[in-house]
Amino acid sequence: MLPETKPGRRPGTDLPAALARIADERDWTALEALCDRHILAVEGELAGRLLVVLGQVPDEELRARPRLMLSWIGAYYATNGSDAGELRPHLRHYAELGTRLAAGMDVGQETSAATLVAVGTAAMVGLRLRGAGAEAEELGERLTTRAAQLCALPGGDAEPRTGWLAMQRGLTRSLMDDFPAAVELSRQAYERATVEPAAEATAINAAAHLAMIFAHLGHDAPARQWLDRMRRFEPPSERVRLLLTVGGTIAEGWDALDRHDGPRLAACLEVTGDGTRPLEVWPFVAALTSAHGVHLGDPAAALAHLGALPLSHAPALVAQGTAARVLRRAHVDLLIATGQATRALRVIREADPHGTWLALPAARLRLLNGEYEAVRATAARTSWHETASRRDVRQVLLLKAVAALRMGDRDEARRALLLVRRVRAPDEVLSLASLPAADREEVIGLGDLPLTEEAADRLSRARPVFPDRVELVELTTREQVVLAELDAGLTLGEVARKLVVSVNTVRTQVKSAYRKLHASNREGALMRAYELGVL
Numbered sequence: 117m118l119p120e121t122k123p124g125r126r127p128g129t130d131l132p133a134a135l136a137r138i139a140d141e142r143d144w145t146a147l148e149a150l151c152d153r154h155i156l157a158v159e160g161e162l163a164g165r166l167l168v169v170l171g172q173v174p175d176e177e178l179r180a181r182p183r184l185m186l187s188w189i190g191a192y193y194a195t196n197g198s199d200a201g202e203l204r205p206h207l208r209h210y211a212e213l214g215t216r217l218a219a220g221m222d223v224g225q226e227t228s229a230a231t232l233v234a235v236g237t238a239a240m241v242g243l244r245l246r247g248a249g250a251e252a253e254e255l256g257e258r259l260t261t262r263a264a265q266l267c268a269l270p271g272g273d274a275e276p277r278t279g280w281l282a283m284q285r286g287l288t289r290s291l292m293d294d295f296p297a298a299v300e301l302s303r304q305a306y307e308r309a310t311v312e313p314a315a316e317a318t319a320i321n322a323a324a325h326l327a328m329i330f331a332h333l334g335h336d337a338p339a340r341q342w343l344d345r346m347r348r349f350e351p352p353s354e355r356v357r358l359l360l361t362v363g364g365t366i367a368e369g370w371d372a373l374d375r376h377d378g379p380r381l382a383a384c385l386e387v388t389g390d391g392t393r394p395l396e397v398w399p400f401v402a403a404l405t406s407a408h409g410v411h412l413g414d415p416a417a418a419l420a421h422l423g424a425l426p427l428s429h430a431p432a433l434v435a436q437g438t439a440a441r442v443l444r445r446a447h448v449d450l451l452i453a454t455g456q457a458t459r460a461l462r463v464i465r466e467a468d469p470h471g472t473w474l475a476l477p478a479a480r481l482r483l484l485n486g487e488y489e490a491v492r493a494t495a496a497r498t499s500w501h502e503t504a505s506r507r508d509v510r511q512v513l514l515l516k517a518v519a520a521l522r523m524g525d526r527d528e529a530r531r532a533l534l535l536v537r538r539v540r541a542p543d544e545v546l547s548l549a550s551l552p553a554a555d556r557e558e559v560i561g562l563g564d565l566p567l568t569e570e571a572a573d574r575l576s577r578a579r580p581v582f583p584d585r586v587e588l589v590e591l592t593t594r595e596q597v598v599l600a601e602l603d604a605g606l607t608l609g610e611v612a613r614k615l616v617v618s619v620n621t622v623r624t625q626v627k628s629a630y631r632k633l634h635a636s637n638r639e640g641a642l643m644r645a646y647e648l649g650v651l
Contacts, residue, residue, distance in 0.1 A: 131162055139169045144177050144184070151187035152230055152276060156317045156360075159353045163194035182217045183234040189213060194355050203359070204394045211245050214238020223258045229266040230276035232259050237284045244396060247432025249292040256285040279309035279318040286325060287396060293438045295329055302326045306345070320349050321360045328363030331370035332400055334507025336541060339367045362388055362395055369404045374507070376545035376574040378412050390421065392428035399439040406446030411546060411581055415453035422446055441473055448477045457481055457586035459649025472501045476508040479515050483552075484586040488519035495532070510540050510547040517563065518555045526562065533563025542566040549578035589648050595629040598622055599651060603642050 131154060138147045147169065158166055170188045178184055193206040218239035226232050236259040243252035260281050267275050286301035302322045309319035327342035346364045351357060369384035384404075389395070391402035402425055409418020422443065426434040433439055444467045451460035461481055464474050475498035482490040495516035499509050513536045520528035540547060548556060548565070556575075560567070567575065591599070594615075601611045608626070612619045626641075633650075635641035645651040 131158065132165060135165050135169050139172060142172075144173055144181060147173070148181055148183050148230070151183060151190075152234070153314045155187045155190045156356050157353050158191065159194050159355045163191050163355075167191040167195050182221075183231055185213060185217070186210065186234055186238055194353075207241070207245070207394060210238055211242035214240075215242040218242075218255075223255075223262050226262060227266065229263045229273040232263050232266070233276045233281055237280060240284050240288065241396075244288060244291060245430070245433075247430055247436060249288055249437055252288045253285060253292065256281060256288060260285070275308070275312075277318065278312040278315040279305035279307070279322065280315070281305075282308065283318050283322045283325070286322070290325065290329055291396065291399070291437050291439070293441060295333065298329055299326065302329070316349050317352055317356070317360055320346055320352055321363075323349075324361050324363035324365075324367075326363075327367035328397065328400055331367035332403060332505075334370075334374075334505045334509070336371065336374065336506070336544070339371065343367055358387070359395075363397060363400070366397065366400050366404055369408075373404070373407055373411065374544050374546045375571065376412070376549055376578060381408055381412065391425050394429075398429060399437075399442045402439075403442045403446065406442075406450060410449050410453050411549065415450050419447075419450040419454055422450060445473060445477070448474065452477055452480060452484075452586075453582055455583050455586065456649060457484065457583075458589045461588055461590070462649050472498045472504045472508075475504065476512050476515075479512055480582065481586065481588060483515050483519055484583060485588045486585070488523050491515055491519035492528070499535070506539055507546070510536060510544070511550055513539070514547055514551055514559060517559055518551060521555065521558060521562070529559075530562060533559065533565065536563060537565065540565065543568045543571045545571050545574050545578065548575055550581050552582070552584060553580055554584070589632050589650060591629055591632060591645075591650055592625075595625050595632075596650065598625045599629055599641065599645055602626070602638055603645075603651060 131150070134146075134150055137143070138150065151166075155166075167188070170184060170191055173181075173184055178188075189206070189209050193209075214235055214237070217235045221231075221235055223232065223236070236255060240252045240255055240259075243249070243255065263275070263281065267273055282301045283305035286298045286305060288298075289295075289301060290298035302325045306319055306322040306326070309315035309322060323342050323346035327339050327346060330336075330339035330342065343364055346361065352360050365384050365387045369381050369388065372378075372381035372384060385408065388401045388404070390405050391398050393401070395401065402422075406418055406422055409415055409421070426443065429439075434443065444463065448460045448463050448467075451457070451463065460477065464478055464481075468474055469478070475494055479491050479494040482488075482494065495512045498504055499512050499516075504512075513532050517529040517532040517536070520526070520532065536547075548560065548567075551559060559565070597615070598611055601614065606614065608619055608622050612622045615622070629645075630636065630641050633641045633644040633648075635644050642651070
């Protein structure tokens with residue numbers, strides 16, 4: 117059971133007097149401790165006062181106290197940053213300085229736990245921003261081990277920035293697509309931070325992060341619980357509010373989407389942006405933005421935005437971990453919504469044809485193509501897999517019910533709908549709105565699926581999301597190879613020699629490809645293949 121936390125007094129109300137005393141006494145050790153506790157809270161005039169005092173620290177003292185150097189960056193942007201939402205310069209300077217300082221720090225020999233945490237986490241941010249998640253987590257493990265050793269020594273430091281290291285490691289793991297470890301580390305961070313009033317920022321960030329993860333995976337109840345815990349704290353300073361609470365806003369956005377509450381979702385996206393802002397959790401924003409485009413927005417516009425989104429982030433960030441999966445899944449969903457079924461199937465096959473994260477769009481394609489047994493097989497294989505999103509599970513089970521009904525098997529459909537009742541709340545609309553409109557009422561009636569009055573009203577106004585039917589063109593690997601060679605200008609004989617087969621074999625493969633593409637000649641087949649995304 118996690119501790120109950122009540123809002124406390126905002127940190128920093130007694131800072132002006134403390135800063136004046138520190139400046140008079142030139143007590144730089146006290147200044148370090150003050151910055152450790154309050155650097156995330158100061159803003160406005162108070163940040164300006166802190167910056168003045170930091171400017172009085174002699175150069176040799178500043179070099180010997182790297183925590184003050186990092187605090188100087190925070191105080192500078194708190195004083196001079198014109199837009200709290202423009203984080204790029206602040207994050208870049210913070211990460212660059214942390215990386216330089218960490219290069220000269222021997223983690224195993226460092227004697228200050230507070231320095232380990234301050235410098236080490238800045239370096240972790242720098243590694244994450246470069247897409248080096250595994251290196252960031254390896255550094256985080258070493259920092260955690262050494263800090264624990266120092267805190268355990270007689271007369272050693274108390275845990276600095278309580279829970280901060282665990283929270284940073286949780287963020288790293290979530291970006292690496294390791295959600296079980298991310299949840300465990302973020303829970304640790306929250307539990308530790310709630311013991312220390314000065315660690316409210318960590319507790320807020322950890323709770324927001326947990327709400328975001330659970331919402332992303334479609335676990336509605338725990339997401340709302342963590343949102344409630346986040347809201348029990350007094351809001352953080354305007355300067356860091358977006359960084360600390362954006363995860364909570366993402367969670368609210370998913371809740372709004374699940375309920376088909378367009379205005380509320382739009383308000384959340386106004387805060388988070390569209391995935392192009394330099395937030396470390398941008399992949400989670402991108403997932404929500406793309407889902408909005410599929411279900412409540414303009415799928416064609418969302419698909420165009422998705423194509424430009426990777427240009428806003430470093431290539432290494434886009435190509436791995438959670439980001440890679442989010443972008444690929446969004447691409448598939450948007451292709452289906454815009455009627456590009458064959459292209460969507462090709463993306464699934466190239467990405468992970470058996471992955472649970474692509475099971476829902478794969479099942480949807482088969483349903484729209486009239487392959488009902490394939491839908492049932494996909495549902496049986498993935499519905500209760502431990503890695504499957506609960507949001508996807510709801511929809512896969514509903515697709516299974518639709519497939520069974522179309523095959524005349526009402527008992528099978530009823531069994532699937534009994535399971536839907538276990539994973540769907542009465543105010544949830546998204547899964548039902550995603551069904552073909554012609555099947556929706558029968559499914560709701562057969563399964564006796566509960567709907568609140570508000571949910572029923574929103575469902576009645578939901579627009580069609582996916583085409584009623586698609587035609588999938590599935591070429592064999594050899595047929596694709598032969599078409600590609602023809603596209604390169606080779607004759608049938610040249611293709612046969614290159615592939616070391618007979619001309620008759622190539623001719624048979626070409627005829628099969630033409631038939632599937634509804635073409636009668638090379639030009640028509642190649643044009644059709646490009647239109648569908650086969651080539």
